[in-house]
Structures are given as structure tokens and as C-alpha cells.
Amino acid sequence: MRRVLLRAAFVIALPVLLVAGWWVTSDDSTDVYWPPLRTILETFPDVWTGERLKDDVLPSVLRLTGGYALAAVVGVALGTVIGSYRRVRAVCEPVLEFLRAVPPPVLVPVIMLFAGIGDTMKVTVIASGCVWPILLNTVEGVRAVDPVMTETARSYGITGTTRLRSLVLRSASPQIFAGLRQALSIGIILMVISEMFAASNGLGFTIVQFQRGFAIPDMWTGILVLGLLGFLLSVVFQLVERRVLGWYHGLRASSRRSP
Amino acid sequence: MHALLDVSGLQKVYEGSGRRVEAVRDLTFTVDTGELVCLVGPSGCGKTTLLKCMGGLLTPTSGEVLLEGRKVNGPPPGMALVFQEYGRSLFPWMRVGENVELPLKQKNMSRTQRRELVRDALESVGLADAAGAYPWQLSGGMQQRVAIARALAYEPQVLLMDEPFAAVDAQTRADLEDLVRGLWRERGITILFVTHDIDEAVYLGERVIVLSASPTVVQEQLKVDLPDERDQLHTRVAPRFAELRTHVYEQIQAAKRGEAEPGSPARSVT
Numbered sequence: 001m002r003r004v005l006l007r008a009a010f011v012i013a014l015p016v017l018l019v020a021g022w023w024v025t026s027d028d029s030t031d032v033y034w035p036p037l038r039t040i041l042e043t044f045p046d047v048w049t050g051e052r053l054k055d056d057v058l059p060s061v062l063r064l065t066g067g068y069a070l071a072a073v074v075g076v077a078l079g080t081v082i083g084s085y086r087r088v089r090a091v092c093e094p095v096l097e098f099l100r101a102v103p104p105p106v107l108v109p110v111i112m113l114f115a116g117i118g119d120t121m122k123v124t125v126i127a128s129g130c131v132w133p134i135l136l137n138t139v140e141g142v143r144a145v146d147p148v149m150t151e152t153a154r155s156y157g158i159t160g161t162t163r164l165r166s167l168v169l170r171s172a173s174p175q176i177f178a179g180l181r182q183a184l185s186i187g188i189i190l191m192v193i194s195e196m197f198a199a200s201n202g203l204g205f206t207i208v209q210f211q212r213g214f215a216i217p218d219m220w221t222g223i224l225v226l227g228l229l230g231f232l233l234s235v236v237f238q239l240v241e242r243r244v245l246g247w248y249h250g251l252r253a254s255s256r257r258s259p
Numbered sequence: 260m261h262a263l264l265d266v267s268g269l270q271k272v273y274e275g276s277g278r279r280v281e282a283v284r285d286l287t288f289t290v291d292t293g294e295l296v297c298l299v300g301p302s303g304c305g306k307t308t309l310l311k312c313m314g315g316l317l318t319p320t321s322g323e324v325l326l327e328g329r330k331v332n333g334p335p336p337g338m339a340l341v342f343q344e345y346g347r348s349l350f351p352w353m354r355v356g357e358n359v360e361l362p363l364k365q366k367n368m369s370r371t372q373r374r375e376l377v378r379d380a381l382e383s384v385g386l387a388d389a390a391g392a393y394p395w396q397l398s399g400g401m402q403q404r405v406a407i408a409r410a411l412a413y414e415p416q417v418l419l420m421d422e423p424f425a426a427v428d429a430q431t432r433a434d435l436e437d438l439v440r441g442l443w444r445e446r447g448i449t450i451l452f453v454t455h456d457i458d459e460a461v462y463l464g465e466r467v468i469v470l471s472a473s474p475t476v477v478q479e480q481l482k483v484d485l486p487d488e489r490d491q492l493h494t495r496v497a498p499r500f501a502e503l504r505t506h507v508y509e510q511i512q513a514a515k516r517g518e519a520e521p522g523s524p525a526r527s528v529t
Binding site for chain 1: 314
């Protein structure tokens, strides 16, 4: 019990310190753009009502989920193909390096031309940015499957989808998850950016509206909501990862004990 | 009447980056149903190459391997391999039971049948309780037992073992040797056991095939006329054991010097 409390204290200590610091330094601020934290927190419940959550946060989250899921499916599928065949890899690698180097936000105006300014555009933008870390990590993970395991599977006649499901994807899953983690933060950034360009609702849209209307404390609350959303998503991600990669963490812990 | 496993004129040459390495020159031998044969040779004599050719994982440059009269082109369903690197051969994301069961899923059998085979195999290697553990939670020796159980559950006609105990400590090794002999006697399976350890070859085998240094040929075949009932304590100090191991040792030394004694038929030393 005491250890649990101690751990909780460690986790909470820094955030509490930072918030307290913000509170104290901003408390007597008269700068319009830098309102006291007190004001921001007082504004918060007025701005983020149930209706606003439904009209602005929910659409944003849905776009993010859609784009992210699309990127995950495409990234893992393509990455598995590219990682499995040396020839395909040789052909694709230069192109991939080029496409990866293009900053995703720059694609927004281009994608708008094709996909309009609706949800399709936003989902496409998010997916087109998220796909690269997932794809490239999957390629690496699939390439790195242990040759002894590959031979074991071959000698036992494990082929086709069974091989894919029980050997290749499982073996690559630590790298795939590393890619998914990177993609998550990229996804949040692109969600906001795509909504700033052209939208009638969503978190990015709302924050820009507040800023343009000089509702500065409201704008700050939007930023807090974004931070909280990112934090929540990363907690969910960690829970899923711990479940799926439980074996990997156990394996690493056991090989650290006996090298 | 065919031998169960028939290796004839096997040659394997690796070619790559301007280098041509003849790992195996000309190997001919047979293994009959129910035999426990040990292949022993100096280190680096192409034992693993030979085993991979037999297991259908490598295509020989010339010569052929026949399993029950049928040519081996790819991994045949009647063979199971136990690798030296147990830690890299078991899948760490699957529990022990799932690891043993996985190869069976390719065979046409019901779930209950599979479960029965898994349980039986784990029991016969003394790991009935470990089905729910992950491989990396077990010691090296136990992991190799799981690999053996996986091969047993597969019910192969021939069990090929590639230096399976080279990476475990001496005491575990002795236990595992007795396990293999016990399984062989109980189940009447055919085992081809590759090792670089002369004592292990003589202790385990009914027959020992001594290989030459690379490029490999059969240096000698030797019948081990020790009693069927063997144990670590008495067999290893028996005078006959000492004679046999000395003889094999001499052969291997001769093999290293390149004094081939090619094509000598199976015979007993006197």
C-alpha cells in the first residue's frame, strides 16, 4: 500500500509542480494574451459543455480514429509485403524515402484539391501522415524475423496465413507498435492542422475561431483539451500495448536477468 | 525393402561472392526404422548442412535424400527437427502448450486429438505442468525439452536433432541424453542425432557414423555394442565404452589430418 502511494506521488509530483508554477507566475498577469491560469480554469466549464464535446471533440476524435486505423491497416499490409520480398524492397525503398521526407502538413492543400474540404480530406491527411512510421517500422520488423524461427516454421510445414499470423506479424509486433506510437502523435498534429485549414467544426477549428475572436482564455482551454486528449490516447495505447506485447516485455526482462 | 532414410551421393557446394565452398563432398548412408543413429564429426565438418539437406531446408548440389523411397524436395511431413538454438526455435509470444500445438494445426485433426497429443508429449518430457508458461520463463534445459515435445507431438517418422544439447550445462545435458534414450526405447521412434561430442555419440547411439573434416565424406560407420540399458554412471565407465570412444576419437583425429578411410562398411571394432 505504501509503495503504491509512493509511486502515485512520484507520478503526480512533476505535473503538480508545473501547474503550480504556471498558476503563481501568471496570477497577476494583465497581458491579454497570457491570462492567469485562474481565469483559464474558470472559463473551462463554460466553454467545454456537453454540446461542444459532441459537436467539436467527437468529430475530431472520429476523424483521427478513421485516419489512424486506415494508416495502420495500409501500413502493416504494405510493410509486410515490402519486408517479405527483397525485390519489392529494392524497387520501393527510394520512393519510400522520398515520400517519407515530404512533411505531411504540406499535403493538406494538395489533398484538398482532390478530396474537397469534408471529412474525407481530413481522414486522408491524417492517414497519409501516419502511414510512414507504421510502414517503415513494419518493413524492419518483418525483415528481422529470426532465421532459426523461419526454418522451424518451414520444417513443420507452417505456411500461408498461419505463418503470417503466428510467426511474421507476431515477431514484428514490437516494431509495429513502435511505429504505431509515433504515428499517434503525428495523427493528433495532423488532425488539428487539417481542421485549421478548412472546417466547420472540430478542435483545431474551434481553437482558431477563439483566437481570431480574441477569446484568449477560451483558446487556452482548447489547448488544454488537446493536451488532455493526447494524454488519454497515449494511456489507452499503453494499455493495449502492454496486453499485446506482454510476452516481449517478459522476454526482455528475463534476458536481462540471465544474459 | 527400402531403408527409412536413404542418403546417397549427397554433395553440397555453396557458391557466392566468387568463393566456392564444398561443405559436403559425397555422403552415403542409410537409417532403418527404429534406429538411433549418431552422426559425429570434427567441428565445422558440415553437419548442419547435411541435416538441412535431409530436412528439405537446403537443396543439395547433387545426390539425393529418400524418405521411405520418396525423394525429399522440401520439408517432408514425416520429419521433425530439433535445433541447437532452442531459445530461437520456440516462439516467445506463445505459451508452451501453443508452441507444441502449432505444427499440429497444419495436420487434419480435431481439437481434442491435438490437445491429447500435446498433453502426452509434454508429459513424456516431464513438463506436464508447464503448458501455460512462456518459454522464456523456463530454463535452457526445459526449453529444449519443449522443443523435443513439439517434435514428438508432430509424430514424425524420423526425428532429426542438430546438436540439441550443445548449449546447455553438463548436468542438464546428461538428463536430456537419458530423456532421448528413454523416449527412443519407449516410443520406438527413429532418431538421427548430430553431435560433435564423441562421448555423447557413443553413449546415445546404436550406431555411430563418423564424418571426415570438410569437404565431408563418411569416415567410418561403427556399431555400438553396448547393452540397451544404459545409464550415465555405469555405462560411461564401462571398458567397452572407453574402447569405443577411443576408437571414434582416433577416427576423428585421423579425419582432421585427412587420412580418409573411405566407404568402410559398418563393422565392429575388436
